[in-house]
Amino acid sequence: MPGPDAARAAAILADLGPLLPGLASPALVIDLAAVDHNIAAVLRRCRGDQPDDLGRGADRWRPHVKTLKSAALVRRLWAAGVTRCKCATLDELQLLLEAAAEDAREDSLDVLLAYPLHEAAFHAARRLHAAHPAARVQLLADGPEHALAMDRWARGGAGPIDLQLDVDLGMARTGSPPSVWRDAVADLATLSHLRVTGLHGYEGHLAWSQTREAAAAHDALCDLAEAVLCIGKGPLELVTSGTHSFSAALDHPRLNGGPWRHRISPGTVVLSDLRSEPAAERLGLRQAAFVLARVVSRGRDRVTLDAGSKAIAPDRPAPNCHLPAWPGLVPLSPSEEHLPLRREHGALPDHGAAVLLVPDHVCTTVNLYRECLLLRPGEGPTRAAIGASGHRLFFFAQDPPA
Ligand SMILES: Cc1ncc(COP(=O)(O)O)c(C=O)c1O
Incomplete structure (x- = not known):
């Protein structure tokens, strides 16, 4: 699988460290330096x-x-x-x-x-x-x-x-x-x-x-x-x-x-x-968008994350994401709020552990979030609205007329 490696995922999680106790998951995380x-x-x-x-x-x-x-x-x-x-x-x-x-x-x-x-x-x-x-x-x-x-x-x-x-x-x-x-x-x-x-x-x-x-x-x-x-x-x-x-x-x-x-x-x-691997490879693009998820269930050769089809690449078949820090875990078919992963080799993350996912399709992933966390070079993370996610109900906020 292409994409960022374990060291980069670890560095991003380290940047998020102080925020992790209060950060809900799934969360959309954007690396502005990569943007x-x-x-x-x-x-x-x-x-x-x-x-x-x-x-x-x-x-x-x-x-x-x-x-x-x-x-x-x-x-x-x-x-x-x-x-x-x-x-x-x-x-x-x-x-x-x-x-x-x-x-x-x-x-x-x-x-x-x-x-x-x-x-x-x-x-x-x-x-x-x-x-x-x-x-x-x-x-x-x-x-x-x-x-x-x-x-x-x-x-x-x-x-x-x-x-x-x-x-x-x-x-x-x-x-x-x-x-x-x-x-x-x-x-x-x-x-x-x-x-x-x-x-x-x-x-x-x-x-x-x-x-x-x-x-x-x-x-x-x-x-x-x-x-x-x-x-x-x-x-x-x-x-x-x-x-x-x-x-x-x-x-x-x-x-x-x-x-x-x-x-x-x-x-x-x-x-x-x-999905954009050929372009990413040719241009030397860096992955800028990640979904942070946590382990909510743990079996002998399986863990399940809180990032189902309502959190990442809902339009893509399994595997619809990649875990840079956990290459031995294979994403299976998600349900709405659950993403089961099968262990092929290596260790399993602990219950509650935070992991980063790279989406197969970033456009449909971003659309699922109202807000994201922006990682800024040399500064602390900040939050930003995904102001155009979802769909409006009426053409204008004041419709229908009172
Ligand atoms: C009309 C149109 N233009 C441009 C794009 C951008 O393509 P991409 O997301 O592959 O960069 C799309 C993608 O769906 C599109 O529908």
Whole structure:
């Protein structure tokens, strides 16, 4: 199994030592030095053959903040000069806009709400944006009909809305295939309240090693961009790629060299997890997110931790985590609050012992927590809200009206 070793897990537990008696478990623990290291590693990779061009790294990355969901972590991106991002939910959008307002930096924030909005969600997004007009918020069109519908929904609102076209490059989740968008170019030219600012081609179905498939998908996106250039206002932005295909995208000559601005959008890279091993290995990422759990039951060749599917990687099959300090323990299928581990070799931790887990999928893990503990280099740990975890009930807190 990849990931951090026993010595690092021991060092983190030692940092937490004074807090352990009062710390509930499971607890989400984030190592900020590793976060900063990972951000710097992605920026270096984005700079490629121009390592001295610091602006070029930040200009190439629009990280997806669904991994972070926390203003404290988003601020590490901002501190590194990364002010463009992508989000999926209204909670994430609101968190970004409010954190930027608090820091008086709304004018440098540029968010792509990369999710196809139905009419009520569209109006809610517009209302959130209207409260922070200096920030840039781009929306996403699922297909030509959706773009035309949004144009109607936008009537009477302020200013034109920046719109990216969601291009289905084979993932078959959202968006429309390039041919559908190409056939609709004349219709898109009639939009009066929306302006086409980019193409969003997320090829999340591809694995790190599928570089030929990625090149074909990226070529299809570039072909479409050439057909759409005529209706774009200003240079088109082409947004591709999460943690599993950004490297192929950065190396694609046409994405790199065309009359557009290409940006990648990995988010997992900031915290890293077991699933992102190829990227972690290539970039030298450090694991930044851990779940601290405790032993609540102990048998002859088994211990059970208080970190079930409601604490770590609920969407992943067993083994959905790794214990760096206990390589002889194999995680079995969790239940909601229990994670049984089978002893293959070595000792068993004592009843009540604290252990650190590395999640297989960090994004779905972070989403389970309301707060996390931040480990800060040279300073004591501090707590931070995971402000955009879960889902809101109403679009706005004051709904329904009293
Ligand atoms: C549309 C979109 N963009 C970017 C990403 C980021 O990918 P990753 O979490 O692999 O970095 C995702 C992940 O689900 C996504 O759905």
